[in-house]
Amino acid sequence: MFLLNLTPDKAFFPREVLCLLEKEGLRTEHFLFGTEGDMDNEGRFCSNWLAFDEKGLYVAFGSAQIGRKKGNKRLETAYSLTSLQSIPFTEIEELKTEKYVSTGRLIAVQDGEDVAVTRFSVGCLAAMDDFCRCFNEYKKKNDISAFGKLAKDRLYCPKCGTPFPKGQKVCPACSGEKSIVRRLFQFFGGYKRQVAALILFMLVSTGVTLVTPQISTRTLFDNVLNAGNTASAETIFKSLVYVVLAIFGIRFLSMIFSAANQYLLGSIMPRVIYDIKVKIFAAMQRLSVGFYSSKQTGSLMERVTRDANNIYWFFIDGLPYVIVSIITIVGVLGFMFAMSWQLTLIVLLMVPILWGCLLLGDKIFTRLHHRQWMYNAKLSSMVSDNINGQRIIKAFSKEDRELERFKGVSSGLLQSEMKLSNTEATLFPSIYAAASILTTVVLVAGSLLVLRGEMTLGSLLSFTVYLSMLQSPIEFFSWVSNWWARCVDSARRVFEIVDTEPEIVEKEAPAKLEDFRGDIEISELEFEYEPARPVIKRLNLRVKAGEMLGVVGKTGTGKTTIANLIARLYDAKAGTVKIDGVDVKDLPLKELRANIGLVSQDIYLFIGTIADNIRYANPGATMEQVIAAAKAASAHDFIMKLPDAYETRVGAGGQDLSGGERQRVSIARTIIQNPKILILDEATAAMDTATERNIQESLSGLKSGRTTISIAHRLSTLRDADMLAVIEDGQVTEYGSFVDLIRKKGEFYHLYQIQAEALKAVGIGD
Amino acid sequence: MATQTQTQNESETLFMKYVSPADCVFYKNPQGFLALTLRGENYGRVALTRALPLSMPDRYICITDMESNELGILESIADFPADIRVMMEEELKIRYYCPEITEILSVKEKMGFYYFDVKIKSFKKTVAVKDISRNIKQLGESRIMLTDADGNRYLIPDLAKVNKKSRQQIEPYLY
Numbered sequence: 001m002f003l004l005n006l007t008p009d010k011a012f013f014p015r016e017v018l019c020l021l022e023k024e025g026l027r028t029e030h031f032l033f034g035t036e037g038d039m040d041n042e043g044r045f046c047s048n049w050l051a052f053d054e055k056g057l058y059v060a061f062g063s064a065q066i067g068r069k070k071g072n073k074r075l076e077t078a079y080s081l082t083s084l085q086s087i088p089f090t091e092i093e094e095l096k097t098e099k100y101v102s103t104g105r106l107i108a109v110q111d112g113e114d115v116a117v118t119r120f121s122v123g124c125l126a127a128m129d130d131f132c133r134c135f136n137e138y139k140k141k142n143d144i145s146a147f148g149k150l151a152k153d154r155l156y157c158p159k160c161g162t163p164f165p166k167g168q169k170v171c172p173a174c175s176g177e178k179s180i181v182r183r184l185f186q187f188f189g190g191y192k193r194q195v196a197a198l199i200l201f202m203l204v205s206t207g208v209t210l211v212t213p214q215i216s217t218r219t220l221f222d223n224v225l226n227a228g229n230t231a232s233a234e235t236i237f238k239s240l241v242y243v244v245l246a247i248f249g250i251r252f253l254s255m256i257f258s259a260a261n262q263y264l265l266g267s268i269m270p271r272v273i274y275d276i277k278v279k280i281f282a283a284m285q286r287l288s289v290g291f292y293s294s295k296q297t298g299s300l301m302e303r304v305t306r307d308a309n310n311i312y313w314f315f316i317d318g319l320p321y322v323i324v325s326i327i328t329i330v331g332v333l334g335f336m337f338a339m340s341w342q343l344t345l346i347v348l349l350m351v352p353i354l355w356g357c358l359l360l361g362d363k364i365f366t367r368l369h370h371r372q373w374m375y376n377a378k379l380s381s382m383v384s385d386n387i388n389g390q391r392i393i394k395a396f397s398k399e400d401r402e403l404e405r406f407k408g409v410s411s412g413l414l415q416s417e418m419k420l421s422n423t424e425a426t427l428f429p430s431i432y433a434a435a436s437i438l439t440t441v442v443l444v445a446g447s448l449l450v451l452r453g454e455m456t457l458g459s460l461l462s463f464t465v466y467l468s469m470l471q472s473p474i475e476f477f478s479w480v481s482n483w484w485a486r487c488v489d490s491a492r493r494v495f496e497i498v499d500t501e502p503e504i505v506e507k508e509a510p511a512k513l514e515d516f517r518g519d520i521e522i523s524e525l526e527f528e529y530e531p532a533r534p535v536i537k538r539l540n541l542r543v544k545a546g547e548m549l550g551v552v553g554k555t556g557t558g559k560t561t562i563a564n565l566i567a568r569l570y571d572a573k574a575g576t577v578k579i580d581g582v583d584v585k586d587l588p589l590k591e592l593r594a595n596i597g598l599v600s601q602d603i604y605l606f607i608g609t610i611a612d613n614i615r616y617a618n619p620g621a622t623m624e625q626v627i628a629a630a631k632a633a634s635a636h637d638f639i640m641k642l643p644d645a646y647e648t649r650v651g652a653g654g655q656d657l658s659g660g661e662r663q664r665v666s667i668a669r670t671i672i673q674n675p676k677i678l679i680l681d682e683a684t685a686a687m688d689t690a691t692e693r694n695i696q697e698s699l700s701g702l703k704s705g706r707t708t709i710s711i712a713h714r715l716s717t718l719r720d721a722d723m724l725a726v727i728e729d730g731q732v733t734e735y736g737s738f739v740d741l742i743r744k745k746g747e748f749y750h751l752y753q754i755q756a757e758a759l760k761a762v763g764i765g766d
Numbered sequence: 767m768a769t770q771t772q773t774q775n776e777s778e779t780l781f782m783k784y785v786s787p788a789d790c791v792f793y794k795n796p797q798g799f800l801a802l803t804l805r806g807e808n809y810g811r812v813a814l815t816r817a818l819p820l821s822m823p824d825r826y827i828c829i830t831d832m833e834s835n836e837l838g839i840l841e842s843i844a845d846f847p848a849d850i851r852v853m854m855e856e857e858l859k860i861r862y863y864c865p866e867i868t869e870i871l872s873v874k875e876k877m878g879f880y881y882f883d884v885k886i887k888s889f890k891k892t893v894a895v896k897d898i899s900r901n902i903k904q905l906g907e908s909r910i911m912l913t914d915a916d917g918n919r920y921l922i923p924d925l926a927k928v929n930k931k932s933r934q935q936i937e938p939y940l941y
Binding site for chain 1: 795886889891914917
């Protein structure tokens with residue numbers, strides 16, 4: 001066994017698996033790379049281990065049974081091997097993956113033909129793809145140092161055996177909740193004294209409420225309104241007055257403490273929530289563009305507002321009541337016991353039954369409420385869809401059909417609401433009936449005790465008062481666990497954002513660029529948004545400082561992606577983007593982005609005035625500069641036509657500008673930014689050629705020393721380019737000056753011809 | 767002149783010509799993949815994709831070569847002889863295969879993740895689902911698609927056919 005020689009990062013598989021492979025004669029320490037799949041070639045789930053070394057590719061199938069040995073707390077996995085294939089290294093030309101609907105297949109190319117190796121679930125695609133790339137790199141260059149050991153995500157939690165969702169640092173099934181709760185309470189760390197005072201006040205105010213029945217009922221009935229009281233009418237009257245005064249006194253005290261409670265709570269909670277919200281927002285600002293595009297913005301916004309609110313309401317409403325309820329129950333039971341242990345026993349026996357009924361009712365209601373909520377959500381999204389699409393509905397005359405659809409969904413909602421209210425009508429009275437049975441039993445038993453002289457009337461009466469005090473805390477406890485679960489769930493989602501590591505991270509000690517010239521060099525760039533679907537494949541491009549490069553290509557070939565990668569909004573999978581000879585990953589992010597101006601097709605204008613939007617990059621810009629920038633962007637004229645001119649409010653809920661107008665404002669914004677590198681991504685696509693020409697003229701006036709990359713479909717946009725590049729299928733296929741490319745008669749010439757002919761067909765050109 | 771070419775193009779694009787079964791010779795290549803000779807030209811390995819995989823799995827099948835160029839569209843698999851049909855169905859089965867859940871043993875919720883203990887034929891698996899509202903989809907009357915936290919998909923082809931316990935376990939999470 002050579003396992004002892006294996007360095008930890010070379011152990012691609014668990015030790016037991018390596019042993020099994022060694023038994024079959026494989027030298028596992030020679031493995032260069034390995035990965036795991038989950039299916040065999042027939043699509044049956046099993047364990048699948050793949051590895052290669054310089055001699056060949058090894059494909060092993062087997063099984064992994066996770067179980068707990070008797071008496072052993074830790075989980076153990078028993079591995080077994082069912083088959084092992086070896087394919088000689090020299091016979092395989094390359095490995096590739098194919099992605100299907102829910103599965104994928106690993107294919108080896110042998111003698112120019114595709115040969116199936118294994119299949120896997122689509123979740124393994126990224127790992128399989130990495131495996132193929134590693135194999136192919138090794139085949140070509142004999143060098144796989146770039147692959148190192150890709151972080152091996154644990155497949156199963158060692159403590160509880162449940163599958164580990166990808167990207168999680170902690171197993172949610174076992175350790176999650178405690179640490180979330182701890183972190184939640186940490187937010188209160190700065191308010192320790194207030195929290196202590198709060199709890200103290202709650203104790204006092206509840207304690208006071210608990211004492212009340214002793215005086216208002218027991219003492220009143222036993223000592224004052226006692227039929228057998230032989231004291232004089234005057235003494236009785238005086239005692240009555242004292243009792244009433246005592247009651248008022250207690251009430252007053254309780255009121256003061258309650259008010260103090262609310263005041264304290266009101267001073268703590270909003271501050272804690274403020275802290276949480278700021279933390280979330282700060283975390284969101286740190287995250288990269290990739291995070292925002294993968295999660296829908298709707299759910300993110302929901303998170304920030306709704307989850308913070310869930311936490312707030314639980315702590316301000318739920319938690320205090322939990323504390324009060326606990327104190328009440330303990331106190332009440334204590335008093336009850338002191339007055340009559342027999343009755344207390346009866347209560348203790350019957351309460352669990354009541355509790356059980358409440359829990360059952362709660363389960364039923366949660367289900368019904370959920371269904372109703374579902375239909376409501378469906379309905380409101382249908383309505384919103386309908387309102388947004390009115391123009392299309394009218395254009396196709398589909399109003400009647402939309403009405404039918406609405407009726408359909410509404411009737412579903414109707415059914416579920418009726419079911420809910422019917423259930424409420426049956427269930428609630430039943431629960432209350434059960435509760436009143438308890439009271440009746442207590443009264444009957446108590447009456448017997450009183451008749452037998454073992455208990456006073458006053459005691460019995462105050463006992464019933466205490467019993468009624470028990471009811472609401474018990475009811476509360478039956479559904480508070482739901483509330484708590486929702487609060488913890490919200491907290492978990494909040495912490496998920498706070499914990500997510502941003503994808504784009506600035507280097508520890510970023511390089512300092514003395515003089516930002518704007519020389520761009522892209523080499524061997526590779527990028528993909530999703531695993532196994534590369535968008536940029538080994539791209540090489542060079543733009544000299546101060547030069548204008550025109551980029552053309554069909555839709556979806558990766559032109560916008562290049563712009564994103566230069567501005568480091570995403571990090572490339574392989575290859576480098578260098579500015580002035582320094583890798584963008586080594587530059588400080590702020591400086592990098594301040595010097596790159598990116599104008600794209602989708603323009604986002606913030607809520608504010610047009611002037612604010614133009615000034616966004618430099619809030620200190622003077623009005624002269626703003627107007628000059630607007631003039632250069634050919635925006636000044638249309639702005640002046642608006643009633644509020646530069647003070648027109650735009651953005652969500654503000655003035656609606658047309659696509660071309662927004663693009664011009666955005667160009668003005670970039671002019672104020674005055675970046676050394678200007679990337680125009682279809683920036684003038686929504687404008688007519690005359691306006692586009694004007695803008696180009698202004699921009700070229702401002703162009704000296706500025707490196708410009710202009711991405712366009714319309715060749716007229718690239719009129720001023722010094723050099724042109726054609727991007728096809730993620731690579732640069734043609735590069736040169738306008739004359740060079742026309743002479744080449746390649747893709748560029750083809751595009752040029754199509755556009756020229758289109759003009760001819762309308763009778764222009766020739 | 768411009769209008770004439772226009773109508774000609776219109777008729778070509780609006781009325782699709784199906785590839786007729788007589789022109790297709792499907793066969794299995796030595797490596798076991800489906801291959802096609804169409805109108806005398808051998809394209810080697812081809813892929814079959816369904817235009818309506820949910821409602822009409824055997825009609826409107828697109829044939830593409832390995833470079834994703836479409837070679838034609840078949841109106842219906844039923845137009846082919848039985849032995850060829852078997853080959854085509856096999857290829858489609860591999861492409862469209864989705865693990866099917868035959869039984870749901872339990873559903874536990876922890877920290878917003880839902881752990882489904884399921885049986886896929888005789889294989890037991892625990893599926894971790896995140897963001898449950900987004901990852902359980904009801905496609906049609908009783909067809910349900912479950913996506914786990916790793917991106918793997920699982921299908922319950924007909925909820926009415928699984929046992930009552932399984933149905934009860936999953937019902938609270940359906941839309």
